[in-house]
Amino acid sequence: MGYIPSADTVYAVAYLTEVGRNYLFNETNNRFDNAGDDLFEITKFTLSDVDNNYTLPTGFLLESGEVPDITGKNEGCLKTTANYVQSNLIAFVFDDTPTDVEYSTDLNGDSLFILESDIPTTTESEPLFTQVSNVTFNGSSKTNG
Amino acid sequence: MATQNQDPQNVYNYEVNFTTTNLSNGDEFIEPHTVSDPNGSFSVPLNFTKPTGNAYGSIIVIPMSSNSSNGAYYLKLHLPQPGESKMYVTFAQKNNSMADGYYDYIQGIPEDFRTQLRLWILDGLNQLPVNGISKSKTLVFTVKGIDTNVSSASVQFTVSFGATFGGKGDNILSDGKTK
Numbered sequence: 001m002g003y004i005p006s007a008d009t010v011y012a013v014a015y016l017t018e019v020g021r022n023y024l025f026n027e028t029n030n031r032f033d034n035a036g037d038d039l040f041e042i043t044k045f046t047l048s049d050v051d052n053n054y055t056l057p058t059g060f061l062l063e064s065g066e067v068p069d070i071t072g073k074n075e076g077c078l079k080t081t082a083n084y085v086q087s088n089l090i091a092f093v094f095d096d097t098p099t100d101v102e103y104s105t106d107l108n109g110d111s112l113f114i115l116e117s118d119i120p121t122t123t124e125s126e127p128l129f130t131q132v133s134n135v136t137f138n139g140s141s142k143t144n145g
Numbered sequence: 146m147a148t149q150n151q152d153p154q155n156v157y158n159y160e161v162n163f164t165t166t167n168l169s170n171g172d173e174f175i176e177p178h179t180v181s182d183p184n185g186s187f188s189v190p191l192n193f194t195k196p197t198g199n200a201y202g203s204i205i206v207i208p209m210s211s212n213s214s215n216g217a218y219y220l221k222l223h224l225p226q227p228g229e230s231k232m233y234v235t236f237a238q239k240n241n242s243m244a245d246g247y248y249d250y251i252q253g254i255p256e257d258f259r260t261q262l263r264l265w266i267l268d269g270l271n272q273l274p275v276n277g278i279s280k281s282k283t284l285v286f287t288v289k290g291i292d293t294n295v296s297s298a299s300v301q302f303t304v305s306f307g308a309t310f311g312g313k314g315d316n317i318l319s320d321g322k323t324k
Contacts (some may be wrong), residue, residue, distance in 0.1 A: 005264075023233055031226035032228060035179075035291055036179070036225070036226075036227035036228055036229075036291050037227075037291065037292075038228060045312070048247040051240050051242045066150050072321050097174075097292055097293055098167040098168070098169055098174055098293060099293070099295065100167070100168040100169055100291045100295075101165050101166060101167060101168060101174060101290065101295050101298050102165070102166040102300075103163065103164070103169055103288055103289055103290060103295075103298055103299060103300045104163070104164050104165075104166065104180070104300060105159065105161055105162065105163055105164075105168075105288065105300070105302045106162040106163075106164070107161060107302055110300060110301065110303065111271060111302065111303045111304075111305065112159060112161060112234075112302070112303065112304045112305065113281070113305045113307060114159055114234070114304070114305065114306050114307070115308070116259060116262055116266065116306065116307065116308040117308065117309070119157070119236070119253055119254050120157065120252060120253030120254075121253050121254065121255070121256060121259070122157075122250055122251070122252035122253035122254060122255060123255070124250065124251055124252055126238050126240060126250075127148050127240055127243065127248055128242060129215045129216070129239075129240045129241050129242045130241060130242065131216075138277060
């Protein structure tokens with residue numbers, strides 16, 4: 001257990017869980033789910049005294065209004081932040097998502113008109129593709145036999 | 146090894162951007178958007194597929210003809226990538242050497258593609274009036290925000306492909322052109 005010192009400036013330190021760090025660095029391309037939601041986005045947080053030691057003698061216990069730092073003296077303390085669900089703590093949710101909205105496009109009248117004659121003609125070479133039963137080169141196919 | 150297409154914004158494309166307005170304060174609310182499958186009113190049922198390759202986001206491809214083998218021409222719809230709010234329309238060729246199975250043309254379309262695009266726009270129509278006429282084929286989409294997810298506020302938008310046919314009172318040739 002540790003104390004945040006009394007000073008003019010108070011710093012709040014956030015520790016990421018292992019899963020949070022995994023999302024942050026996105027090494028396995030898992031940051032976004034199928035719906036496109038950013039799994040690293042912090043949508044809620046909790047305040048708790050999970051590092052509080054109630055066995056300390058009087059005088060060393062936290063007093064009203066004090067918040068414990070998480071690190072304390074135990075160097076392995078961060079391992080206690082492995083991902084798990086806390087269900088019995090007060091949660092504070094960032095929820096400013098509006099419910100009265102208007103969706104729109106940048107199209108004039110929400111319509112895009114593509115005129116065939118406006119599309120330029122290209123003579124670029126497509127990459128070669130392979131075909132099992134035929135011999136094929138750039139879209140020209142010759143059937144065996 | 147499969148070849149990756151260029152980012153669709155770097156090839157010949159048509160781009161659509163989406164926004165959400167927070168009506169409680171008039172400010173833009175930043176969020177990703179999701180777009181529905183294309184639909185519309187067609188004489189010939191609209192044929193499209195959703196390939197699952199290594200594409201830049203999810204794609205929908207629409208064949209220009211009944212040919213679906215390598216070398217066939219397709220419209221490619223690049224739906225909004227996760228976390229983004231824009232889609233692209235590009236022109237592609239079926240190509241199994243590409244990561245997503247379809248090569249995005251960089252500069253435009255080949256003449257053969259143009260011919261098939263014109264036939265696709267006709268939507269099964271095989272005879273035109275005496276005078277030249279412009280025809281179009283319209284795809285209808287619905288878009289809404291993913292975070293706000295207010296279905297009642299979803300908005301429809303259309304992507305239409307148009308061309309002019311005839312002009313001499315002649316019928317349409319099998320190649321999509323007129324006599």
